[in-house]
Amino acid sequence: MLSNEQIFAAQYNAKEVEDEIYKKWEAGGYFSPESNAQEGARAFTIIMPPPNANGSLHIGHAVFVTLEDIMVRFHRMRGERTLWLPGADHAGFETQVVYDKKLEKEGRNRFKIPREELWQEIWDFTQANKKIMENQLRKLGASCDWSREIFTLDERIIKIVYQTFKKLYDDGLIYRGTRSVNWCVKHQTTLSDLEIKHKEQPDPLYYIKYGPVILATVRLETKFGDTAVAVHPNDKRYKHLVGKEIEITTLLGKTKIKVIADMAVDPEFGTGAVKVTPAHDSNDFEIWQRHEKEIPGPKAVIDQYGRMDLIKYWPDNPAAKKYHGLKVAEARKVIEEDMQKEGLMEKIDAAYTHSVATCYKCGTIVEPRILPQWYVAMTKAPRSVTPPTPSYPKRGNVSQVPPPSLRGGLPAQAGEEGLSLRDMAVEAVKAGEVKFVTKKFEKIFMHWMKNLRDWNISRQIVWGIRIPAWYCEKMQNAECRMQNGVVVSIDEAPDRCPHCGSAELTQEPDVFDTWFSSGQWPFATLQATNDFKIFYPTSVMETGWDILPFWVMRMIMLGLYATGKAPFKHVYLHGLVRDKDRQKMSKSKGNVIDPLGVIDMYGADALRMALIIGNTAGNDIIISEEKIRGYRNFANKIWNASRFVILNLNQDFVVAGLQPAYHNERRLKPAATIKLSLADKKTLKELEGLAKKVTRHLDKFEFHHAGETLYHYFWHTFADMIIEEMKPRLLTTPNPSSKRRGSEPFPPLPEGRRGGVGDRRAAQHVLYMILTTCLKLLHPFMPFVTEAVWQRLPKDKASMLIVEQWPSK
């Protein structure tokens, strides 16, 4: 037998015990539901939000790991069939951006690397990151079932994603549409509406002369793409011009342009007249849609790189040549000067500020372009029959206008049935099928749902799941033309067009928006691992509130659509960990705090507690080193209080030759030989109350309350009061660890007071019960130190705290 000093150092050293303990858990298989519960037990499931496999974990990840691990450990100890399914996200665009930067540093360019080659490079890159991440999750104590770990690009997942795509397509909920989209000039891809950020910025507002009218615009350089002038229908100032063509002088010469009336024009703004540039403004695109018979179609005068693109329309015009190839910002300046010179500028309002759409990743101003993209219809009911797909122009040069009837989605069809994706989700939430922790998120959810627009799921990058579509180049018969040559094939690449038999098929180069696949994550993972039957719907979805619209919303919609059931019963949304300047931490900003560094210094338990306590659901988390240090101290407190109790127990066993058999006593009832005092009974009653209280808090997702309650009880009630009170009652035999050993005899028990061996046993019993109960209750929060102590408890056979029985109902 090891001596007490060998077992217990006077200071808890997290670094020495954590890795070893994690290995024991993992090797013991305790993380899998097969080994942690009875077959018939109730299931508890959390699907881990898969971290992006494009970097290492930051402190934000530590938040979700802690919260989810607390829930998982709690339910596991309750005997539930507990599954925490880990994964990693290929994170399409995000990873592409990270990798682009890496390439840039190496002096390379993604557009010059062959698709397959680039794919393989990024694949290797993510696999390497994935490994690092997994070990970081282990360091944090994540008790997830590694045997089920899955990557978002796993074949099994892709298959399911394709099936959902096909179903949506067949139901008419996915379509290819040509319309004004958000184009990032830097990243050379479109972005969904959620991926653009509006930024306030000052820009001169130009009042330009268009023949008889004066109109205000910021985007001077788009004027060459104007196809009309629009005014409000009730605006008396322009009534006489509506429907007529006016002659205007531009820098490219004289031309004619039509004046139209549209409700979208605000008569209060500027002069009440606006230029209509459908190719480069999404509003104007919509105006054109409403007036397509009256005015010419979009004229794209800016190319995909954000450069003026004029000579295709004005091949011989010297002015066009002058501006051609200039970047938007430069062109604007030059055009401003030239217009001043030509007397085409009425005035310039330099004090004007407005908001511009920018790429959420790089901040580049988004350039609206008209492109064919795949869309998910959010507000339309599914159709039971496959509709003829509207025709659209071929991919590639889209400066030609699509046929009018075919822009913007589906023609109205008979035979619609069921609820739209949006309505499914709204109904499910209203019915309480999905509950948000903190009601306020339900409000936010509803607000989002109200304002949903169709979702562009096409991305012009290589890193992602390629959209399983092909385009027939020939379109040799009516059927094929009816389908616009679109071939959706989810099993294999088609040799021939199923419509017309042509062998000339071109594969869609675009990949899915990563959220399209991760929106299916809960059911896709469980189907892939054959766990769907038992573990779906899952119990809790725990993630950051910032991805409520990106992810949670879409999981609810797609989960309901694909399986008929909402993918989770509760949504717990945590806040963002912010740095000292309250800035969101993100890899791209480079302001991340390394959780591993913190763990190395203070231990994972300390970090976990610091992230939990003092934070409620949905509130941002500001973390400080002092706070972490405080909970490191608490871990040490646990260690030392335990040390005290165990030293006293062990000593008794050694002296009296007793077998340690305490560990089986789960109930708070002592053996018959032990006589508890009234106060002892009261103390144990309070302990039961504590367990109940903590359990209640955990059931209600009040982790901060549970943690704080335990912290306070353990330190200020148990350690400060109960242990102190017990000390005299334990003084029946000399304690070899006493500092007085050898110098003076052990003090005798006070005469005439309760004492003796019986009383000592009672005191030991109480201490033992409190300690073991607290260790269990604390385990979900601080798994390492509690397990480390548990392993040092005197007991007659080995056991692991991770699967001990939870001490309350």
Next chain:
RNA sequence: GGACGGUUAGCUCAGUUGGUUAGAGCGUCUGCUUUACACGCAGAAGGUCGUAGGUUCGAGACCUACACCGUCCACCA
């Protein structure tokens, strides 16, 4: 323009269905080798709960208005 939060001790925040002297951690101050722990122990100071009304026997909690701060959304040319 729309929506959602917040305002409680020096700092970071709790305060659960309205109920005694409003709590915690950190920090500050005073004193302590005590069968574990100085990463400790004992104790102390510190708050007109954003402002003004209202409901109530009773309001930090509920209602109204206002002020300030923050976040998100948005087709302000």
